Amino acid sequence: AQSVTQPDIHITVSEGASLELRCNYSYGATPYLFWYVQSPGQGLQLLLKYFSGDTLVQGIKGFEAEFKRSQSSFNLRKPSVHWSDAAEYFCAVGGKAAGNKLTFGGGTRVLVKP
Amino acid sequence: DTGVSQNPRHKITKRGQNVTFRCDPISEHNRLYWYRQTLGQGPEFLTYFQNEAQLEKSRLLSDRFSAERPKGSFSTLEIQRTEQGDSAMYLCASAHSGEQYFGPGTRLTVT
Numbered sequence: 001a002q003s004v005t006q007p008d009i010h011i012t013v014s015e016g017a018s019l020e021l022r023c024n025y026s027y028g029a030t031p032y033l034f035w036y037v038q039s040p041g042q043g044l045q046l047l048l049k050y051f052s053g054d055t056l057v058q059g060i061k062g063f064e065a066e067f068k069r070s071q072s073s074f075n076l077r078k079p080s081v082h083w084s085d086a087a088e089y090f091c092a093v094g095g096k097a098a099g100n101k102l103t104f105g106g107g108t109r110v111l112v113k114p
Numbered sequence: 115d116t117g118v119s120q121n122p123r124h125k126i127t128k129r130g131q132n133v134t135f136r137c138d139p140i141s142e143h144n145r146l147y148w149y150r151q152t153l154g155q156g157p158e159f160l161t162y163f164q165n166e167a168q169l170e171k172s173r174l175l176s177d178r179f180s181a182e183r184p185k186g187s188f189s190t191l192e193i194q195r196t197e198q199g200d201s202a203m204y205l206c207a208s209a210h211s212g213e214q215y216f217g218p219g220t221r222l223t224v225t
Contacts, residue, residue: 004156032212043118043205044157044216051212090156100212101147101170104156 002027004091006105009067013081014113020075023091033074034092034102035065044090050074061085086112116140118217120206126223135220136194141208141209142225146189147214150174151203163189196224 003026013019025031032051036044048059055067065076074091088109092102118136130208138145144165146194149157160179165186175181176195183189192199201224207214 034213036216041221043218044207046213047215048216069195092156094195096212099161100145100209100214102149102157102214103159106156107154 002031002091002093002095004103004105006089006108008065008108009106010109011076011112012111012113015083016080016086019076019078019081019085021089021110023074024072024104025074025091025093026072027093027095028096032073032094033065033067034094035059035063035074036074036090036092036104037061038090038107039089040087042104045052046091058092063097081112082111083112083114093112118206118215120204120210120217120218120220124221124223124224125190129198129224130195132192132194132204133196134190135204135222136190137191137204137206137208137217139188139206140210141207143210143215144186145209145214147207147209148189148191149203149205149207151219154157154199157205158189161200193222196222198224200224 005024034049035047047063050067088107090107091105094100094102121136147162148160151157162181178194181191188192188219205219
């Protein structure tokens with residue numbers, strides 16, 4: 001069975017500071033990994049994805065994530081957060097073996113202090 | 115490419131009523147997925163289609179739920195005899211390959 005754990009429910013960060021969101025996954029085959037962002041009352045926007053190849057992937061809005069197979073992790077980072085980054089962030093795992101359906105973590109809510 | 119659209123955006127219904135939601139995927143995306151998201155949780159998979167074929171249904175999808183995708187274009191999700199526990203955001207996503215693009219969702223409130 002596939003699963004995703006996001007250990008941090010809430011994170012508060014000062015504007016301009018760096019941000020790291022943790023994600024651990026369980027998947028029996030080659031995983032596809034994703035980070036999505038959701039603003040209140042809105043749908044999900046894809047930030048970045050990992051399918052194969054380079055384990056450091058770049059996404060939109062200055063985000064990046066690193067795939068570490070040995071740790072079953074796919075942590076999201078941003079060097080300097082902006083007030084507009086306040087939102088909920090979801091890590092998800094999928095793959096061809098599961099028809100590409102996604103299993104999401106519980107999310108991490110990011111609050112940005114001025 | 116106008117993105118995935120969902121209608122209605124909000125639906126308030128009384129317990130026991132039937133409701134139907136519509137999802138229009140990105141054109142030429144052959145896969146379409148439905149998810150449900152309750153407050154404070156991540157989305158949970160309900161079902162998915164490849165073209166018009168429904169290939170998988172989650173155990174979350176009780177007999178009161180049915181989904182269709184006639185002609186492999188738009189999809190509908192119907193909930194019969196709604197219960198208060200059905201209150202949630204229903205999200206639709208479409209995909210051509212591995213990445214899914216989500217619509218804005220339909221928020222259902224059952225009173």
